[in-house]
Amino acid sequence: MHKILANTLFLGKDIYYLPDCHSTNEVAAERVKAKKAGEGSIVITDRQTKGRGQRGNRWYSEPGMNLTFSLILKPVFLDASEQFDLNMAVSLGIREALAEYIPSILVKWPNDIVHPEQGKLGGILIENTLGNGGITFSIVGIGLNINQTDFPFPNATSMASLAGAELDKEEIFKVLISRIEKYYLLLKKGHIKTIRSTYQANMFRFGQMSTFNDGENFTGQIIGISEQGKLIIEKNNRDVHQYAFKQVKFV
Numbered sequence: 221m222h223k224i225l226a227n228t229l230f231l232g233k234d235i236y237y238l239p240d241c242h243s244t245n246e247v248a249a250e251r252v253k254a255k256k257a258g259e260g261s262i263v264i265t266d267r268q269t270k271g272r273g274q275r276g277n278r279w280y281s282e283p284g285m286n287l288t289f290s291l292i293l294k295p296v297f298l299d300a301s302e303q304f305d306l307n308m309a310v311s312l313g314i315r316e317a318l319a320e321y322i323p324s325i326l327v328k329w330p331n332d333i334v335h336p337e338q339g340k341l342g343g344i345l346i347e348n349t350l351g352n353g354g355i356t357f358s359i360v361g362i363g364l365n366i367n368q369t370d371f372p373f374p375n376a377t378s379m380a381s382l383a384g385a386e387l388d389k390e391e392i393f394k395v396l397i398s399r400i401e402k403y404y405l406l407l408k409k410g411h412i413k414t415i416r417s418t419y420q421a422n423m424f425r426f427g428q429m430s431t432f433n434d435g436e437n438f439t440g441q442i443i444g445i446s447e448q449g450k451l452i453i454e455k456n457n458r459d460v461h462q463y464a465f466k467q468v469k470f471v
Contacts, residue, residue, distance in 0.1 A: 224296055225394055229399040238379045240267035240283070244290035245347055252357055257292050259357070261320040262290035262397070264384035268363075277443055285368040285378040286342075286378070287393055291360040291400070297408055298355050303348055304449025308330060308419045310344055310360055311399030315422055319366075320395060329442070329451050333350040333364065336424060338377040341365050366392060404468065420444065424470075431471040434463065 223289040225232030241247050244263045252258035265402060267283035291374050295306055311327040318325045318333065318341065328334045331344040342364035365371075365378035367386045380386050407415060420426055426442050432453060443460070450462040 221388070222262075222393070225397055227394060227398050228260075228401050229318070229405075232260065232262055233399045233405075234246060234258070236261065236263045236265070238265045240269065240270070241265045242270040243361075244268060244288060247360045248290040248292050248359045248361075249347070252292055253360070259292060259294040261292040262289055262395075263292075270307070282368040282370075286366045287362070287389060288365045289335075289362055289393075291362070292396075293358045293360060293404065295355050295358055295407070297405075300350050300353055300355065302446070303346070303355065303413065304330075304383060305407060305412055306348075306358060306360075306404075307346055307356075307449065308342065308415050308445075309403040310346070310362075311398055312418055312422065313344075313363065313403040314344070314364070314396060314413065316403075317392070317396040317399040318379065321387065321392070323381060326422055326424040327419060329445070330449065335377055335382060336426055338382060339375040341377060343380065362396075364392075364396075408432040416445065432468050433471050434461075436466045437471055 222235045222237045224235060224338065233259045236251065238247065245264055246262040248257065251263065253260070254414060258364065260442065265288055268288045298305060307330065314333055315325050315327050322335065324335060326334055326336055326355050333341045335341060340386065345361040347359045364390050365376065366376050369381050403415065423442065429439060429441050430435055432440055437454055440453040440455040442451060443454050446452055446462055450464050451468060452462050
């Protein structure tokens with residue numbers, strides 16, 4: 221299962237498969253530390269018992285139904301202040317891959333993949349190790365709902381739910397890795413303006429009047445992303461605010 225990928229330059233040439241594990245991010249980090257994995261290596265499992273999301277949230281996935289994996293990258297070309305650039309590149313790769321099956325998939329700041337009407341399809345958790353002012357390596361954890369159709373929490377959906385039929389997980393995995401590699405290489409070549417504009421063009425609620433909460437509910441619209449990855453919202457049609465992770469919520 222999960223054979224070495226032939227449709228990529230370096231991602232997925234080393235795939236470490238576990239039937240179950242506590243966290244693919246933790247296993248990937250352990251393998252890097254033990255010098256058993258390099259850039260492009262992937263850790264993937266059918267059952268993750270302690271999956272984590274942003275803000276320490278638990279990520280639940282029905283065993284064998286979805287895709288749960290971690291990529292090992294070495295974006296040494298990025299400064300410590302440019303960590304969100306990697307987030308954007310990975311998010312766009314995932315969105316583009318899934319959009320080949322369901323066209324309306326969007327990215328939701330800071331790290332979710334969503335259908336604008338049906339809910340959340342998955343998320344990304346990137347854990348960076350910094351050194352000498354830059355990133356030495358990154359563990360990119362990805363969890364995506366593929367064939368699961370019953371969820372213990374609201375506002376969740378899956379590719380199968382949207383498509384009305386089960387999909388080939390292995391095929392989607394191959395497309396995902398190929399598209400993530402595409403955007404990672406764009407980032408490595410310095411095409412950040414292209415990545416940023418593409419991210420905004422495929423961003424959930426971008427330019428739409430919406431309700432947010434930063435301690436209290438307010439009406440505003442997303443007008444951009446700062447260079448540090450902060451969400452820029454024009455609040456109540458007058459004031460422009462920048463929000464870091466955890467400082468604002470979508471309502």
